[in-house]
Amino acid sequence: MKKILLIVSVLAISLTACNKNDDDGITGNPNIPNAVFDTQGLINTNLPQFNQMQFPGNYVVLNSNYGVNGVVVYYSGSNQYSAFELSDPNHQLISCSKLTVDGVFATCSCDDGNTYNIVTGSPGQGVNGQYGLTRYFVEVNGNIVRVYNN
Structure with missing residues (x-):
């Protein structure tokens, strides 16, 4: 009986220890809150303001209505x-x-000038800290590039 009680206790603790809605979001980074957003239909590469996204090596910056401080979307080629x-x-x-x-x-414009690669999200040389950039989901359907986090 003690064995069963111990197993049930361990199982109950294991199931309640991890919460999907933790304050540090899906990244495990306590510095970046989990921003819920969806660009649904905003980025249409046929529109003049997003036309450069048809060519590899280009990016667009979306304002702070998306993400926490905005989002950068980079096109590497081949969708x-x-x-x-x-x-x-x-x-x-x-x-x-x-x-x-x-x-x-x-x-960043802080004194340390941390730099990150927007293609991979990895920190540049000399960055003090354990985190790379927070990645968001991307879905492509024809000319529409959807960026979201939910």
């Missing part, structure tokens, strides 16, 4: 897109932790 949060994952959310994009790098 391969990546989308990342524009908040430095190794800083708490403060004004200097918003990333700006130049080429394939996103950089």
Whole structure:
């Protein structure tokens, strides 16, 4: 009987220890809250403002209505897109932790100047911290590129 009680107790603790709605979202990063958004139909590569997304090596930045501080969407070619949060994952959310994009790098304006690759999300050389950029989901249907997190 004691064995069964022990097994049930361990099982109950295991099931309640992990919560999908933890404050640090799906990334496990306590610095980036889980932003729920969907660009549904916004990014149409036939429209002039998104036309550059038909050509590999280009990106668009979406404002802070998407993500926490905005989202960068990069096109690698062959219908391969990546989308990342524009908040430095190794800083708490403060004004200097918003990333700006130049080429394939996103950089914060804090004193450490952390830099991240917008193609892979990986931190640049010398970044202090354990986190890469927060990745968002991308779905392509013809000319429409959907970026979302829900």
